[in-house]
Amino acid sequence: MNIEQQIQRAARLVGQARTIVAMTGAGISTPSGIPDFRSADSGLWDNVDPLSVASIHAFRQNPEGFYKWIHPLARLLAEAEPNPAHYALANLEAQAKLTAVITQNIDNLHRHAGSQTVYELHGHVREVTCTRCYRVEEATDLFQRFVETGEVPRCRCGGVFKPNAILFGEQLPMNEFVSARLAVEAADLMIIIGSSLEVAPASDLPEIALDNGVPVIIINQHSTFLDSRADLVIRGNVAEILPQVVDLIAAPQG
Ligand SMILES: [Zn+2]
Numbered sequence: 001m002n003i004e005q006q007i008q009r010a011a012r013l014v015g016q017a018r019t020i021v022a023m024t025g026a027g028i029s030t031p032s033g034i035p036d037f038r039s040a041d042s043g044l045w046d047n048v049d050p051l052s053v054a055s056i057h058a059f060r061q062n063p064e065g066f067y068k069w070i071h072p073l074a075r076l077l078a079e080a081e082p083n084p085a086h087y088a089l090a091n092l093e094a095q096a097k098l099t100a101v102i103t104q105n106i107d108n109l110h111r112h113a114g115s116q117t118v119y120e121l122h123g124h125v126r127e128v129t130c131t132r133c134y135r136v137e138e139a140t141d142l143f144q145r146f147v148e149t150g151e152v153p154r155c156r157c158g159g160v161f162k163p164n165a166i167l168f169g170e171q172l173p174m175n176e177f178v179s180a181r182l183a184v185e186a187a188d189l190m191i192i193i194g195s196s197l198e199v200a201p202a203s204d205l206p207e208i209a210l211d212n213g214v215p216v217i218i219i220n221q222h223s224t225f226l227d228s229r230a231d232l233v234i235r236g237n238v239a240e241i242l243p244q245v246v247d248l249i250a251a252p253q254g
Pocket residue numbers: 130131132133134135155156157158159
């Protein structure tokens with residue numbers, strides 16, 4: 001199949017489905033200018049051991065080191081806008097075809113694009129929590145100030161604020177994961193978008209769909225361990241491919 005045929009086949013599967021679940025990873029946000037920060041070629045890990053800055057242990061030991069490392073990424077997060085792939089998913093939800101977006105991303109771009117039901121397996125950066133008094137605060141102004149000044153965000157008690165995104169060594173938000181799992185179990189089509197499926201337990205969710213006999217579409221730049229089991233694999237830029245799929249189902253089928 002060439003790419004046009006793959007897109008047509010995806011549109012047929014999406015057109016026939018009624019309860020689609022999408023799962024997204026870093027690849028849906030790289031076209032918005034956010035690097036895949038778990039990947040070795042993102043530049044964020046040059047000369048840095050991930051566990052020495054981005055683990056919860058390192059954060060507690062040396063929050064200044066964490067915030068220094070995250071500063072270039074925070075600027076990109078603050079400036080990023082959703083791209084056509086984010087909007088295509090919001091559009092499918094508005095058509096009542098898509099029930100949920102499960103995401104490994106912390107960048108808030110799905111909600112920004114208008115998606116309503118979003119399960120954020122790795123947390124988010126809309127809020128911060130004080131590591132001393134556990135006060136939770138809305139993050140927008142704090143992050144803006146951090147992007148401008150580079151100063152570590154602190155609570156009025158003097159404690160350091162930690163973004164509500166999951167660091168290495170932290171528990172996933174269990175309620176998000178349970179909701180995501182229920183959405184997958186109720187789905188009649190699962191679309192994986194821009195995820196390399198390398199990070200457990202997010203990588204387990206498509207296997208649940210496959211074990212239930214639910215078709216799975218994978219749209220990603222690179223191969224994944226589930227490509228051989230997926231019903232359809234499309235390699236390429238998700239910001240170009242996904243909107244074409246959604247446009248096709250909106251058009252009369254020939
Ligand atoms: Zn505090």
